[in-house]
Amino acid sequence: MDRRLAAILAADMVGYSRLMETDEQGTLARLRTHRIELIDPSIEKNRGNIIKTTGDGMLVEFPSASDAVACAVEVQNRMYRRNADVPKDQRIQFRIGINLDEIIFEDGDIFGSGVNVAARLEQSADAGEVLISGAVHDQVTSRLDLEFHDLGSLSLKNLSQPVQAFRVALDAPVETVGDSATPDGSTRVVKPTIAVLPFENMSGDPEQEFFVDGLTEDLLTELSRRHELFVISRNSSFVYKGQAVNLREVGETLGAQFIVEGSVRKAGNRLRVTVQLIDSQNDAHIWAERYDRDLDDIFAIQDEVTSAVVATLPGRIEASQQEGLTRKTPSSFAAYECVLAAKVLHHRSTREDNVEATKLIDRAIEMDPDYAHAHAWSGCIRGQAWGYGWCDDPEDMLAQCEAAIHKAASLDDNDADVHRLMAAVAILRNKLARARYHQERALSLNPNYDLVVVQMGELLTWSGRPKEGAEWIEKAMRLNPHHPARFWSHLGRARFAAKQYEQAIDDFAHLPMLDAVQNAYLAACHGWLGNAEEAKKHADAVHSAQPDFKIDNVVPTLHYAEDADLQHFVQGMKKAGLS
Structure with a gap:
């Protein structure tokens, strides 16, 4: 037998049978969502290994007690926030027990009294709680910045000896969560x-x-x-x-x-x-x-x-407040206003504005570290810097982008912006199936959000369905007549991929300025149409905007699922004289 010291986490869902009886399909769908978005990623991040799962629970092994407790705390704290908008009788809640002991590993399963202790601690926990044994507490009390409540020695079912147990102090339950108040009674983030x-x-x-x-x-x-x-x-x-x-x-x-x-x-x-x-x-x-x-x-x-x-409406509110920001000195900005100003700069899509937007968004987070919307837009702004190559270390910038978005998700899983940006990162990583999942979650959270709708069009274009993509982008434009100019660029790319070159040329014509890649698409349009003079004009504009432009450098920034779509663009650029 293989014996080794391990931390064991036992978890189950409270009220599983009742919820299944009330809404079997909906309960399973919501539980699957929590697994995909929260539980499994947290286990993986904390080096956990899922030993087995049941309909309403799981048993997980971790190499250290600190990893197990960190995972449990993240799951429970984020579940509090996920349940904020859910009626009490419909909430999915978990209880968790953790123990550290020598465990028997055999045929992919684990055995021993140490496993039993974790399971009994879990059964003694209330909904949303984490109970740990004294052995776990001894390991983590000086390593993790957490508080623990001593429950004394508990007599647990089918165990001959009492077990010293502690309850981990978690975030306040959703019923008592409110705005973060400052000593003078005001809030750090004052939303419109x-x-x-x-x-x-x-x-x-x-x-x-x-x-x-x-x-x-x-x-x-x-x-x-x-x-x-x-x-x-x-x-x-x-x-x-x-x-x-x-x-x-x-x-x-x-x-x-x-x-x-x-x-x-x-x-x-x-x-x-x-x-x-x-x-x-x-x-x-x-x-x-x-x-x-x-x-x-x-x-x-x-x-x-x-x-x-x-x-x-939200765009008109932001526009009205942006006018007010021009009359304020930067030192008077509140966290929300910093985010607002950063968004304005982001939408201008220039390197200089991106640098200033990054400063403002970092300032917002410094003012209020728990402001989920600020973290989400931090990821968006850094993603823009990565996408346009406005950084010295692309991998580090993309890592910063992902970290910011995951931080936003840990603070507010029910924000459409968070899932929109998680989809965007998945696109950048060429994980289009994962992107589709988060994209559909964002749409379910806010089907009328133009930035979510337009990104659905982008995703469909990358996925080889550009005609459908163009329809979604046009829908976003109808939803918000005051949409950012870049929507026209997304539409032009979709129309190009659909080989609707004349329409694509018309779409790009709506842009006040063209960057190197947009000019490359226009050059490719004219290349396929056989308009040699126009193709050359846009090819020259590409080199004016980016003197060291090479097709091989552009290809890694594209996310076409089908090689035929990628080669369609590459051949179009070559027809225009680009190399």
Whole structure:
């Protein structure tokens, strides 16, 4: 028999049978998601080896007690955050026990009293807890920055001797998690607060009231998906239903700087929905839009208008706040405002702006280390530097990008931005199947987020489905009419891959400036069309922007799943005279 000292982690899911009886398919899908995104990666990161799994639990061996405890703490803390938006009776929660002892290893399984102790500690733990034996505590108490509560000697089932046990102090349960407060009572991250007032039924038709209220509630629900916003609850905003209000007073009462209000009017078989966004502090109109639709399918109209509004509003809020930032000195920036300014610089897509964006995003994280959105955008900005070659050590920059995004995921697993960026990193690593998983998770979290939708188009283009990719990119443009100019570049690449060269040329023409790779795509378009003069012009522009341009240097930055798609671009560049 092979005997060796090992740390054993036993875990199971609390209330598994009850959840399976209520929703078998949904429970299995959610459990699989937690395994793929959180549990298995944490085990791998901490050098764990899964010995066996059951429907509701697992047994894992670690080379050290510190690795086992670090894994357990990460899983439980992140599960607290994942459950923040889940009703109590639907939450997936785990209990974990850890022991350190000499274990028998045989035929891929493990045996011995040390395994039994871990299993019994797990059964004694409450939902969301980690219990460790005294042997584990002796090893980790001086190595890990954690607190432990001494539970004394526990008499465990089927064990003749009591076991000294400790409970690991974890993050506060989700019921008590709130904004991080500073000594003066303020919060470190002050997100823009928005209230959606009940829309007014201007039709004189009481039967339209259900549509009007439904539209308002849908807007509230969808805006709440945006983790960079704080949305006032329905119960608070619906107090004002049917009232003539002073928006400045409403803003002060609800603590909302931004207010959405609107109206619905029916005339014959036409429905008109008007929406406006107002800054309550100065009573200024930031944005207004009118939606006229044929009254064929009332629910389709509700979905369409909701999608359009929630895709546009966050960008308009950011734009209005960006104007305010220009009047502030950098020393007065709060963490959120640093992120906001960094986003502006990022979207300009120049090396100099990327450097400044990196400084600002690092400053935001320094102000608030637990600000998940800042970590996510740190990864995005560093990913841009890697993608454009604006760094001396590409591998180190990509590692920084991945570390920032994983940190964001550890702080907030339910942020669409986090999964969008995890998908982007997977694309950079040419792991397109993994990218598809995170991309679909991001879409499920926020299907109306233009940056998520456009990236779906990019992923489909890389995956050999450019016509579908172009449709997704065009959808993103419709969702947000104020989209970044780079969307046109994504559309041009998709159209090129689909061999729609004329359309691709038109798409690239919308860009205010062209970089070397964009000019290379245009050169390839003209190369395939046989436009020698235009092809040469863009090939010359490539060398003007990047004198040492080589096709062999561009190929590693491309992520085509099909070699035929890659060769299509390479041959197009060669036809244009590039080498």
